[in-house]
Amino acid sequence: MNRKTIPPYRALDSYLLKGLPALTFWTLLILCSDGALAQAASVTLDTSSSVHATHLLGFQGAKNNAKGTLSIQDNALQFQDGGKPAVQVRVKIASVQDVFLGEQSKQVGGLPMTLGKTAAPYGGGRVVSIFAHKNYDTLTLEYVDADGGFHGAIFQLDKGQAEVFRNELVTSGAHVTASENKPAKRTTTEVVSGSN
Amino acid sequence: MEATKRVSMFALATAIVAIALASPIQPAAQTVAAKSSAGENSFGAPQWSVQVGKVDPGDLAVASSFQIAIYESLLDELSKTKQFKQVLRDGDRNAGSVSDLLILKTTVQQYTPGSETRRAVTTVSGATKLTVRSQLCTREGAVVLERTINGNVRFMGSNLRATHNLAHNVAKAIKQSSLPDLAHAAPAQNGQI
Numbered sequence: 001m002n003r004k005t006i007p008p009y010r011a012l013d014s015y016l017l018k019g020l021p022a023l024t025f026w027t028l029l030i031l032c033s034d035g036a037l038a039q040a041a042s043v044t045l046d047t048s049s050s051v052h053a054t055h056l057l058g059f060q061g062a063k064n065n066a067k068g069t070l071s072i073q074d075n076a077l078q079f080q081d082g083g084k085p086a087v088q089v090r091v092k093i094a095s096v097q098d099v100f101l102g103e104q105s106k107q108v109g110g111l112p113m114t115l116g117k118t119a120a121p122y123g124g125g126r127v128v129s130i131f132a133h134k135n136y137d138t139l140t141l142e143y144v145d146a147d148g149g150f151h152g153a154i155f156q157l158d159k160g161q162a163e164v165f166r167n168e169l170v171t172s173g174a175h176v177t178a179s180e181n182k183p184a185k186r187t188t189t190e191v192v193s194g195s196n
Numbered sequence: 197m198e199a200t201k202r203v204s205m206f207a208l209a210t211a212i213v214a215i216a217l218a219s220p221i222q223p224a225a226q227t228v229a230a231k232s233s234a235g236e237n238s239f240g241a242p243q244w245s246v247q248v249g250k251v252d253p254g255d256l257a258v259a260s261s262f263q264i265a266i267y268e269s270l271l272d273e274l275s276k277t278k279q280f281k282q283v284l285r286d287g288d289r290n291a292g293s294v295s296d297l298l299i300l301k302t303t304v305q306q307y308t309p310g311s312e313t314r315r316a317v318t319t320v321s322g323a324t325k326l327t328v329r330s331q332l333c334t335r336e337g338a339v340v341l342e343r344t345i346n347g348n349v350r351f352m353g354s355n356l357r358a359t360h361n362l363a364h365n366v367a368k369a370i371k372q373s374s375l376p377d378l379a380h381a382a383p384a385q386n387g388q389i
Contacts, residue, residue, distance in 0.1 A: 056356060058268040100260035106354060114352060117316070140261045149285030150250060152264030154356070193251035195202050 049168045051161050053139070056077055058153035061089040070155055070165065072172050074161075077141070079155075095143045097175040101162045102138035129138070137162030244375060245282035246274060246332070247292045252276055265356050267326070269363030269379070272343065274300075277367050279375075281295040298340060298375075301331045302366075305344065324349045324358040330366050332375075341374055343369045 027041065050071035055062045062068075068082040072114055081087040107114070109132060116130075117125030139155045139162045157165065172175050204252040241256050248270050267286075275283045280298075291297060306327035314322025325348045332341040347362020349355065 026261060083313050102259055104355065105311065106311055107312050114316075129313060133313045133316075138261050140264050140266070144287060145285075147289050149288040150267075151285065154264060154267055158197045188345050 054156040056154040093172050098142040099166050099176045100140040135159050222342050243281040244296050245279045246298045247284040247291050248300045250286045265359035273363040273367035277371050281308050291377045298332045305327045324355045
């Protein structure tokens with residue numbers, strides 16, 4: 001008899017208030033990932049011989065993980081670092097010995113996203129991880145310097161652009177072996193050398 | 197309110213642990229070697245130069261990007277140790293004029309490509325693993341040092357980070373082992389890290 005009946009609108013109100021911290025958290029997480037996705041989506045092919053790329057490692061003079069523009073100009077391969085101050089690195093196309101294509105899947109959002117996912121309760125971060133990844137192409141170059149020293153450089157490009165750019169390099173005179181013509185998909189199978 | 201506090205404390209603790217895991221531990225010994233002058237190691241003895249050879253994938257299908265990443269990371273890490281007078285690239289013509297030259301040969305023995313997404317989703321699977329045999333040889337082909345070294349990424353980071361970890365371990369192994377005197381090369385030291 002003494003039981004108070006809670007009107008439906010009040011019950012809904014208290015439910016929403018209880019879920020407010022979680023809602024805030026998920027909104028922030030989505031905003032974070034949205035930004036990262038938008039950033040990735042802005043990577044577009046400007047012209048036939050210029051492409052936005054991330055220099056992962058190896059190109060002498062360029063910073064690792066630097067974002068910039070990879071282009072072919074005056075028989076040279078050029079990477080223009082988009083950062084401040086802008087840095088330009090050039091390698092003669094004739095010195096390029098081989099070009100390989102690859103493919104990799106990476107989690108988007110960087111460290112903030114990773115921390116957010118780790119902090120998410122009830123393993124919610126794992127669910128986000130399933131969807132918060134993006135496939136990229138990798139362009140691996142082998143070239144020699146003036147002293148004959150062997151160099152390797154790896155660039156990360158948006159999906160589908162590495163093959164286009166490699167073809168541009170071939171047209172411009174880069175030497176490419178026919179062994180790896182298409183992006184190699186990675187499997188997670190363990191391989192052990194038989195020569196142990 | 198208490199629940200919110202607890203969640204924030206948990207988030208903070210997780211963030212601290214994650215940052216601690218992400219940043220590699222720098223051994224204090226590195227700073228000692230960094231102070232050594234060019235041409236001499238920390239004990240004042242004359243130094244070797246090293247030429248890093250291309251990575252031999254053996255009979256494994258190791259992605260070209262991985263081979264290149266190991267090679268470039270090795271050059272980077274060996275330069276950082278200040279253990280060698282010069283760190284030369286494979287094919288460098290200047291190597292011909294260097295008298296005290298060691299050649300670093302790297303052969304991949306085991307390779308698991310792994311998956312960053314699988315690591316993020318499951319934590320326990322999807323690790324990227326690399327095992328290589330590293331040999332330091334003289335120009336005449338005598339093996340001065342031989343080690344089997346691992347480089348893995350188990351939790352956070354891209355697959356290519358395994359190559360950085362591997363190169364770091366190779367450089368550390370070389371630094372911790374005593375290279376023979378320049379006059380006479382000692383017999384090979386074997387071990388696994």
